[in-house]
Amino acid sequence: MSESRYAAQHPADPDEFVRVADLVKIFGDVVAVRSVNLSVKRNEIFALLGSSGCGKSTLLRMLAGFEEATSGQIVLDGEDITSVPPYRRPVNMMFQSYALFPHMTVEANVAFGLKQEGVDRAEIHDRVFEALDLVQMAGYSRRKPHQLSGGQQQRVALARSLVKRPKLLLLDEPMSALDKQIRQKTQIELVKILEQVGVTCIMVTHDQEEAMTMAHRLAVMTEGQIVQCGTPQDVYAFPNSRFVAGFIGSTNLLTGTIVVDEPDHVAIECAELTRPLYVSHGVSEPLGMEVHVSIRPERLVVSRTQPEGDYNWAHGMVSHMAWMGSYALYQVRLDSGKIVEASVPSLQLAQIDAPGIDEEIFVRWDADSATVLAS
Amino acid sequence: MKLPAPRDWIPSGRTLAVVPPFLWLTLFLLVPFLLVLKISFAELQFGIPPYTALAEFKDEAVQFSLHLRGYILLFTDSLYLATYLSSLKMAAVTTVCCVLIGYPIAYYIARSSPAVRNVLLLGVILPFWTSLLLRVYAWVGILRNDGLLNKLLMSLGIISSPLEIYRTDLAVYIGLVYAYLPFFILPLYANLVKMDLRLLEVAYDLGARPWQAFWRITVPLSRPGVIAGAMLVFIPSVGEYVIPEMLGGADTLMMGRVMWNEFFNNADWPMASAVTCVMVLLLLVPLALFQYNQVRQQEAATKGGRA
Numbered sequence: 001m002s003e004s005r006y007a008a009q010h011p012a013d014p015d016e017f018v019r020v021a022d023l024v025k026i027f028g029d030v031v032a033v034r035s036v037n038l039s040v041k042r043n044e045i046f047a048l049l050g051s052s053g054c055g056k057s058t059l060l061r062m063l064a065g066f067e068e069a070t071s072g073q074i075v076l077d078g079e080d081i082t083s084v085p086p087y088r089r090p091v092n093m094m095f096q097s098y099a100l101f102p103h104m105t106v107e108a109n110v111a112f113g114l115k116q117e118g119v120d121r122a123e124i125h126d127r128v129f130e131a132l133d134l135v136q137m138a139g140y141s142r143r144k145p146h147q148l149s150g151g152q153q154q155r156v157a158l159a160r161s162l163v164k165r166p167k168l169l170l171l172d173e174p175m176s177a178l179d180k181q182i183r184q185k186t187q188i189e190l191v192k193i194l195e196q197v198g199v200t201c202i203m204v205t206h207d208q209e210e211a212m213t214m215a216h217r218l219a220v221m222t223e224g225q226i227v228q229c230g231t232p233q234d235v236y237a238f239p240n241s242r243f244v245a246g247f248i249g250s251t252n253l254l255t256g257t258i259v260v261d262e263p264d265h266v267a268i269e270c271a272e273l274t275r276p277l278y279v280s281h282g283v284s285e286p287l288g289m290e291v292h293v294s295i296r297p298e299r300l301v302v303s304r305t306q307p308e309g310d311y312n313w314a315h316g317m318v319s320h321m322a323w324m325g326s327y328a329l330y331q332v333r334l335d336s337g338k339i340v341e342a343s344v345p346s347l348q349l350a351q352i353d354a355p356g357i358d359e360e361i362f363v364r365w366d367a368d369s370a371t372v373l374a375s
Numbered sequence: 376m377k378l379p380a381p382r383d384w385i386p387s388g389r390t391l392a393v394v395p396p397f398l399w400l401t402l403f404l405l406v407p408f409l410l411v412l413k414i415s416f417a418e419l420q421f422g423i424p425p426y427t428a429l430a431e432f433k434d435e436a437v438q439f440s441l442h443l444r445g446y447i448l449l450f451t452d453s454l455y456l457a458t459y460l461s462s463l464k465m466a467a468v469t470t471v472c473c474v475l476i477g478y479p480i481a482y483y484i485a486r487s488s489p490a491v492r493n494v495l496l497l498g499v500i501l502p503f504w505t506s507l508l509l510r511v512y513a514w515v516g517i518l519r520n521d522g523l524l525n526k527l528l529m530s531l532g533i534i535s536s537p538l539e540i541y542r543t544d545l546a547v548y549i550g551l552v553y554a555y556l557p558f559f560i561l562p563l564y565a566n567l568v569k570m571d572l573r574l575l576e577v578a579y580d581l582g583a584r585p586w587q588a589f590w591r592i593t594v595p596l597s598r599p600g601v602i603a604g605a606m607l608v609f610i611p612s613v614g615e616y617v618i619p620e621m622l623g624g625a626d627t628l629m630m631g632r633v634m635w636n637e638f639f640n641n642a643d644w645p646m647a648s649a650v651t652c653v654m655v656l657l658l659l660v661p662l663a664l665f666q667y668n669q670v671r672q673q674e675a676a677t678k679g680g681r682a
Binding site: 064091102103112117161 | 573591595
């Protein structure tokens with residue numbers, strides 16, 4: 001097979017460990033994955049983030065070998081594995097809700113992969129307990145899966161997928177079967193284990209918090225395509241589209257026209273605001289073009305007094321307020337009728353004497369708080 | 376004085392729910408069995424009924440007499456012992472054949488697409504719409520020396536003289552496997568269709584080839600289905616009467632035929648009852664094993680539910 005178009009356009013990154021090039025999967029007349037390109041570095045935790053039906057699971061299943069790619073290429077550590085059957089790939093997967101073998105003990109579950117490899121008994125025993133120690137489940141080796149809690153099952157499943165020392169570990173919705181309360185703690189534990197083992201990992205999730213907590217880099221998928229890829233911080237701070245801005249966290253979206261384009265800032269006239277918007281960074285759109293602007297709720301500052309200056313603030317009335325504990329979420333109806341959300345930290349809330357519903361307030365933001373979206 | 380709480384004197388829903396099956400089992404299983412047990416200890420006599428009573432009032436004394444003739448004959452006449460062994464053997468061979476033939480069928484149905492699945496299931500159940508007697512007669516027509524099978528094979532030139540199948544043990548095996556196969560397929564199918572297919576993907580992912588995954592995952596997980604199906608084949612085939620009578624030879628020894636002969640040809644009710652009682656005991660052992668297996672399964676399931 002000739003080198004793909006993607007490879008020709010993108011010279012190999014020396015750090016690159018997994019490369020997915022122009023990967024397509026079509027089921028009948030449904031395109032599940034349309035031309036995905038992806039590059040994952042060694043020992044990186046990479047998250048595919050998207051809502052259900054966006055093609056992320058199909059992509060993961062192609063990486064595991066359960067689905068055959070319609071076209072495209074998967075290269076792992078320099079080896080083309082696109083058409084290697086799952087049982088011969090140096091890839092292991094932790095399944096959604098874990099899929100432990102119900103008729104086997106914890107020990108037999110973890111040992112399964114090594115037995116298939118024909119590893120001798122003594123070594124199997126050592127490696128199984130090494131893996132169980134890693135996830136702190138060695139004391140449960142004789143239990144059956146149904147005698148374990150969800151969190152314990154997850155750790156056994158992790159041990160089972162790590163024990164063969166795969167080059168690539170796949171996690172399919174790793175937290176979906178756990179209670180909300182223990183998720184966050186488990187996410188951090190899981191990352192610690194993965195970093196301790198030093199394994200390259202691609203995970204799939206629909207939970208943006210989970211992706212942001214666990215992944216070094218993430219890719220947002222929709223309709224079978226990756227729409228943005230980067231570190232969680234970058235994707236959150238600089239979403240490249242309205243979809244990403246809305247999918248990762250919540251945001252206030254405004255529509256306006258660029259009226260001033262200076263080297264250090266642009267000014268955007270916006271019908272929903274009475275004053276223009278100043279954006280201080282990276283805008284490449286031409287003058288007069290209609291653009292979308294995203295401002296995160298935590299970037300809006302609420303005050304009772306009118307802010308100084310002629311831009312980046314608006315006047316409005318509190319239409320709703322929700323107390324969330326560490327912060328309060330305000331819905332503010334601007335004079336234009338547009339409703340924006342502002343999250344106000346508790347400390348600041350006390351300083352401005354917590355405005356109530358129908359009270360008049362001002363919201364303002366800094367010139368580097370607004371992000372202009374390409375689409 | 377305090378009135379007892381209503382739940383103390385109104386039977387709970389649970390109690391009410393188990394009453395009908397218990398009543399049913401008592402009336403239609405326990406009572407008839409006790410009657411048969413009673414007759415098995417009686418002595419043959421002419422008259423109605425054709426056996427003596429166990430207790431008699433004579434000469435100012437109640438006399439109990441337990442006649443053991445039937446049981447003694449059972450253990451001294453080698454014919455009966457041979458018949459028991461032969462029945463168990465035939466039932467065992469039938470069961471093994473049903474497992475070997477039925478497993479692939481059940482597996483194939485369970486792994487078909489839902490639409491195809493229903494058609495195939497219907498195909499398994501359809502024969503029940505015709506009387507067993509008719510279907511066994513059809514086999515007589517097929518297996519006879521001048522039957523369909525021999526005519527076909529001879530016209531194809533595969534054999535020159537007819538195969539002697541009709542009125543042999545082979546014909547009985549064919550009939551038994553044919554008649555009991557659905558009883559094996561249905562419970563196994565119900566088990567296989569519930570299986571979580573992701574477990575197979577896990578096995579592939581961990582390096583198992585498809586047949587290894589089948590052997591180490593599908594087969595052990597389907598064990599309860601295999602056991603249930605095997606019991607449903609084994610237990611009724613031990614006492615089967617119609618099939619060995621219609622397809623078997625004079626030397627095909629099966630309990631059902633012996634019982635029939637004792638009751639209807641010899642009118643020896645005590646003997647027939649003794650034969651029956653011993654057979655019930657023989658069947659109780661596998662039944663108890665089956666029950667034990669079921670209970671263990673259920674315990675595992677409830678524990679799983681609690682976790």
